Amino acid sequence: KAGVTQTPRYLIKTRGQQVTLSCSPISGHRSVSWYQQTPGQGLQFLFEYFSETQRNKGNFPGRFSGRQFSNSRSEMNVSTLELGDSALYLCASSSNGEWEITDTQYFGPGTRLTVL
Amino acid sequence: GQQVMQIPQYQHVQEGEDFTTYCNSSTTLSNIQWYKQRPGGHPVFLIQLVKSGEVKKQKRLTFQFGEAKKNSSLHITATQTTDVGTYFCAGMGDSGGSNYKLTFGKGTLLTVNP
Numbered sequence: 001k002a003g004v005t006q007t008p009r010y011l012i013k014t015r016g017q018q019v020t021l022s023c024s025p026i027s028g029h030r031s032v033s034w035y036q037q038t039p040g041q042g043l044q045f046l047f048e049y050f051s052e053t054q055r056n057k058g059n060f061p062g063r064f065s066g067r068q069f070s071n072s073r074s075e076m077n078v079s080t081l082e083l084g085d086s087a088l089y090l091c092a093s094s095s096n097g098e099w100e101i102t103d104t105q106y107f108g109p110g111t112r113l114t115v116l
Numbered sequence: 117g118q119q120v121m122q123i124p125q126y127q128h129v130q131e132g133e134d135f136t137t138y139c140n141s142s143t144t145l146s147n148i149q150w151y152k153q154r155p156g157g158h159p160v161f162l163i164q165l166v167k168s169g170e171v172k173k174q175k176r177l178t179f180q181f182g183e184a185k186k187n188s189s190l191h192i193t194a195t196q197t198t199d200v201g202t203y204f205c206a207g208m209g210d211s212g213g214s215n216y217k218l219t220f221g222k223g224t225l226l227t228v229n230p
Contacts, residue, residue, distance in 0.1 A: 033217070033218075035220075041222075042204075042220055042221070042222035042223055043159070043204065043206075043220035043223075044220070045217045045218065045219065045220075048217060056217045058217065059117070090158060090159070092159075104149070104161045104164065105149070105151075105159075105161060105206075105218065106161065107151075107158040107159045107160070108158065109157075109158050110158055
């Protein structure tokens, strides 16, 4: 099976702009989670989607949003970019079912976002 | 909210020495997972522990889950240069109801001198 893919791999934006990142999960996986990774804060959970519904979200401002499509592909959007949004954004999929919450996370290669 | 502390932040060892990283949660966990991230790479799942007091081994790696399900450790025996990377623990809360998020520790960066 192909792994989790993320596009684009690298992105440079300026403050105030918005950005959309894309994630395609492993075939058959319906759960997609997004994480922000920075040297100072480590891996921080953004949100998780299952069957097009956001099941849980972390402690990020409303500028960070996401969605999931019927084919389980997911996008996350960051509006009004700030310098502090520079980070590696990782998407992870799992085979969690509707009532399963503890399965392995398979991470994609990430999108490296730089905000100037 | 749930917090997961991981120590040490960095560890440098000579090849052949042992290495241990520790993970402590502020709340009881339903399970804990361990991941490894090579430099420039993405986290890769290593193992999941679910039961109180559970111990699992993968070749030179030994994982333990504490009796109270609030702490865990990863021990590597006789490190090799291929063990270089950042090791993360990630805990799933045990608060009941829906809680579909993993809380990651900040990781331990292991470097190995050949």
